[in-house]
Amino acid sequence: MIILQDIIYLVLLVGLSIPLGIYMYKVLAGQKVFLSRALAPIENKIYKIMGVRSSEGMGAKKYALSVLVFSAIGLVFVWLVQILQGLLPFNPAGIEGTSWHLAFNTAASFVSNTNWQAYSGETGLSYLTQFLGLTVQNFVSAATGIAVLFALIRGFILKQKEEIGNFWVDLTKIILYILLPLSFVTALLLVSQGIVQTFAPYKEVAMLESGAAQTIPLGPAASQIAIKQLGTNGGGFFGLNSAFPLENATSFSNLIECLLLLLIPAALCITFGKAVKDSREGRAIYLAMMILFIACVGVTTVSEQYMGPSFEGVAVSGSMEGKEVVHGVGASALWAAATTAASNGSVNAMHDSFTPLGGMVPMFLMQLGEIVFGGAGSGLYGMLAFVLLTVFIAGLMVGRTPEYLGKKVEPYDMRMVCLIVLAPLMFTLLGTAAAVLIPDAGSWLTNSGAHGFSEILYGFSSMANNNGSAFAGFHANTVFTNVAGGIIMLLTRFIPMTAVIFLAGNMAKKKAVAVSEGTLLTTNAMFVGLLIGIILIVGALSSLPALALGPIADYFTMR
Numbered sequence: 001m002i003i004l005q006d007i008i009y010l011v012l013l014v015g016l017s018i019p020l021g022i023y024m025y026k027v028l029a030g031q032k033v034f035l036s037r038a039l040a041p042i043e044n045k046i047y048k049i050m051g052v053r054s055s056e057g058m059g060a061k062k063y064a065l066s067v068l069v070f071s072a073i074g075l076v077f078v079w080l081v082q083i084l085q086g087l088l089p090f091n092p093a094g095i096e097g098t099s100w101h102l103a104f105n106t107a108a109s110f111v112s113n114t115n116w117q118a119y120s121g122e123t124g125l126s127y128l129t130q131f132l133g134l135t136v137q138n139f140v141s142a143a144t145g146i147a148v149l150f151a152l153i154r155g156f157i158l159k160q161k162e163e164i165g166n167f168w169v170d171l172t173k174i175i176l177y178i179l180l181p182l183s184f185v186t187a188l189l190l191v192s193q194g195i196v197q198t199f200a201p202y203k204e205v206a207m208l209e210s211g212a213a214q215t216i217p218l219g220p221a222a223s224q225i226a227i228k229q230l231g232t233n234g235g236g237f238f239g240l241n242s243a244f245p246l247e248n249a250t251s252f253s254n255l256i257e258c259l260l261l262l263l264i265p266a267a268l269c270i271t272f273g274k275a276v277k278d279s280r281e282g283r284a285i286y287l288a289m290m291i292l293f294i295a296c297v298g299v300t301t302v303s304e305q306y307m308g309p310s311f312e313g314v315a316v317s318g319s320m321e322g323k324e325v326v327h328g329v330g331a332s333a334l335w336a337a338a339t340t341a342a343s344n345g346s347v348n349a350m351h352d353s354f355t356p357l358g359g360m361v362p363m364f365l366m367q368l369g370e371i372v373f374g375g376a377g378s379g380l381y382g383m384l385a386f387v388l389l390t391v392f393i394a395g396l397m398v399g400r401t402p403e404y405l406g407k408k409v410e411p412y413d414m415r416m417v418c419l420i421v422l423a424p425l426m427f428t429l430l431g432t433a434a435a436v437l438i439p440d441a442g443s444w445l446t447n448s449g450a451h452g453f454s455e456i457l458y459g460f461s462s463m464a465n466n467n468g469s470a471f472a473g474f475h476a477n478t479v480f481t482n483v484a485g486g487i488i489m490l491l492t493r494f495i496p497m498t499a500v501i502f503l504a505g506n507m508a509k510k511k512a513v514a515v516s517e518g519t520l521l522t523t524n525a526m527f528v529g530l531l532i533g534i535i536l537i538v539g540a541l542s543s544l545p546a547l548a549l550g551p552i553a554d555y556f557t558m559r
Contacts, residue, residue, distance in 0.1 A: 002301060002330035009255070009334060010294070013262055020263065021270020021282075027177045028150050028275060039176050046172050057163030060505025063151055064498050066167040067144060071111050071494065074137055078107035081133040082125070091126035092201035098124060101482040108486035110137035112493035113145055113233060113375055115345050115468035116485065118476040120239030122217035127199060134235060135224045139183075142231025142264075143174040145377030148497050148504075149268065150174075152381050153275045155504030156405045159512050164504045178264075179231060186226035189256055194249035197222040221247055229260035232375040234345030234468045242335075242348040243324055254331055254348060261338045261346070262293075265373035268380045276405055280523035285383055288528045292372045292535070293341050296361045301333040303358035322353025322472075333358065340365040343375030345468025352446065352455065352473035356558055359471070360551035363458050366465040367543040368535060369424050375466060378493075381500045385420040387522070388413060390534045394520050403519055406512040413506060419499040424465045424492045425542040431460035431488050432546065438480060446473035450557055454550035460485075464492045 026033050047054050058066065081088070082103035086096040098106070102118060109116040110133070121130065147170035154164045191197050196218050203216045221237040225247055228235055242248040242257055266286065273282020308319025318329035327335070332349035339346050340362035351359055365372055371382040388402075392409050395402030402409040435441055435456050445452040455474040462469050463485045470476070476485065521527060 002305070002333075005330050006297060006301070006334060009258065010290075012255075012259055013266055016259065016263060017266040018270055021267035022274060024178060024264075024267060024271045025274040027173050028153065028271060033177060035177055035181060043172060043176055046176075047169070050168060052166070052168045054166070054169050056166055058166050059162050060164060060502045063164055063167050063505075064501040067148065067497065067501065068494060070140075070167075070171075071144065074140060075107050075111045075490075078110060078133040078137060079103045081129050082106060085126040085129045088126065088128050090128035090131075090199065092199075093122075093126070095124065095126050099482075101479050101486075102477055105482035105486040106134075108489045109463075109468065110134050110233070110235060111141055112466055112489045113141035113231070113343070113378065114463060114466040114489045114493070115228065115233045115235030116463050116470070116476075116489065117235055117239075117241075117468070118482060118485075121236060122202075122219070122238050127219050130224060130237060131220050135227060138224065138227040138231050138233040138235070139175055139179055140171070142227070142233060142376040143171050143179060145232075145375055145381075145497075146174045146178070146264075146268070147171050147377065148500050149377035149381045152384065152500050152504040152507075153272060155507035156407060157276055158508040160510070161508045162505075164501070164508050179227065182230050183223070183226040186230060186256065186260060187222045190222040190225055190253055193253035193256075194246075195222040195225060195253060196246045217246070225257070226260075228346060229257050229344065230264060230376075232261070232265065232342050232344045232379070234339065234343075236346060242346050243350070248348055251326060251331075254327055254335075257346070258331070258335050258338055258348075261335075261342045261344045262373045264376050265342055265379045268377065272380060272384075278405075278523070281405070284523045284528050284531075285380070285387065288531050288535075289341075289372050289383065291528070291532060292368075293337065296341065296365055296372070297334055297337040300337050300354075300358050300361045301330060303355045303361075304329045304333045307355045307357060319353075319355055319358075322350030324348060336362045337365065339469055340467060341370075341372040341374070343370035343379060343465065343467050345462065345470075347469055347472075350472045351458070351469065352471040356451075356454075356551045356555035359454065359458070360547060360555075362469070363454070363461050363551065364539065364543060364547065366461045366467045366469075367425065367428060367547075368539040369421060370465045370467060371535070378466065378497070382420060382496070385417045385496075385500075385503075386535055386538075387531060388417050389421060389538075390527070390531045391520055391522065392417075393534060394530060398518075398520075400518045400520075403513050404522060406515070407507050407510045408513055413503055416499040416503040416506070420496040420503075421538065423495045425538075427464040427488045427492050428457075428461050429542070429546060431464055431484060432457050434484065435460065435481070440478075444475040444478065444481070446475075450550055450553035454554055457546055457550045460488070463489050466493050 082098045151164045224237050238244045269282045269286035273279035305318040323332045335348045391402045391404045455471045458471040459474045
């Protein structure tokens with residue numbers, strides 16, 4: 001039954017990603033789509049208000065500066081909204097402003113598309129903060145990642161050009177033609193399944209058995225949940241995220257939300273193949289991602305189904321600790337792998353309660369750099385960095401100048417690739433090391449020993465790779481974790497992103513190189529295998545020592 005569930009999920013994912021990928025290619029190429037007649041006047045009006053010429057291109061420096069300034073403004077705005085929320089409207093619960101360090105962490109988290117949450121939404125944030133601060137960032141941070149990917153794609157297809165597109169145009173098109181329509185349809189589907197969408201205040205109800213009063217949190221949740229999944233954001237409207245019935249009410253809503261985790265990242269592989277005029281290139285990357293994802297889903301599912309604790313005289317189907325009965329082991333394991341593969345971070349189960357190996361797989365997926373589908377845009381540009389690394393290594397092995405898509409891969413390009421690949425790994429380990437050296441670190445944890453170390457390692461793996469999920473046993477709302485975590489999230493988002501933009505600019509300036517007998521074929525099974533091998537080697541060499549102290553040690557001590 002679990003295998004059938006996974007097969008249905010994968011078939012739906014592939015089937016939906018192909019037409020969406022073709023549609024996004026048309027948006028990237030500036031072609032007319034079925035929404036053009038309705039949205040083109042709105043689009044032009046937006047350009048007029050912003051003072052943007054849609055035909056004006058940007059070089060790498062201007063594009064990068066636009067991204068950084070836009071994100072910095074968003075950071076300050078979200079920080080202020082949280083600090084002042086007690087004085088602002090749409091706050092029926094009368095929630096006071098947050099601390100400055102929690103506000104910084106949350107602002108950095110949502111601006112960087114991480115959506116790490118050191119707060120509980122229903123008790124920590126007002127409706128206004130949720131929909132004006134966080135939901136808006138869910139749209140624009142996802143759109144920023146896709147825009148940067150579009151810039152990189154242009155870098156590959158343009159020849160001897162100085163410009164790689166216009167950030168403001170890319171941002172507007174992505175939000176208007178892709179994210180808003182998909183979010184609107186998704187929100188309607190979620191509301192039909194019982195997901196709340198209201199500005200009404202919280203409700204007091206009497207419990208059926210005891211008669212005691214219980215507060216039911218409400219709010220405009222469906223609209224935020226739709227884009228949190230589509231944009232690989234992941235921040236839950238409620239503290240329990242998608243394990244909460246009002247955020248994920250039924251098996252069908254669970255399927256919808258889980259599909260959306262990977263939909264846009266998978267579809268972008270199709271977009272890439274169409275854009276470079278060779279669909280085989282996109283399929284090769286799609287296949288590499290899918291192989292890694294299926295392997296991770298398999299390991300997680302087997303571990304949760306067969307390696308949990310057993311009790312004499314008790315018949316239990318898999319390890320159900322920390323999982324919702326309505327989802328069970330299969331849906332929880334699939335979601336855990338999908339959310340950490342997709343740089344999403346939403347959860348429908350408590351990862352801290354997973355078996356050691358079941359918890360290690362999501363951790364390892366993040367430590368690979370969120371490239372197995374990965375974030376909206378950021379996943380594919382991270383994978384393309386690994387593709388260039390693979391091409392470069394292969395070129396060194398045979399003594400030829402490495403080339404990809406008709407462009408030579410030179411030392412400057414590899415310096416940018418190293419920044420993209422190594423920055424998240426470096427900050428994962430530095431953040432973990434700094435945290436465990438703090439005397440109070442033990443008080444932040446639910447568990448001690450190897451499992452306690454896993455909680456810290458998972459937390460900084462999540463922040464440094466812009467994922468946002470948590471083991472749920474790590475008390476993260478401290479001055480250190482909020483400030484250090486916020487800085488790490490910003491650095492690991494914008495250092496690689498800036499490197500991608502400059503890589504795109506450098507690629508666009510190059511002339512095309514004719515294909516020869518020495519050109520490495522990057523669309524066959526051998527290259528896919530080599531690419532997977534490079535990804536695993538880089539990830540294993542960097543992460544295995546830390547994993548050995550955490551989940552691997554936890555596995556052997558548990559047994």
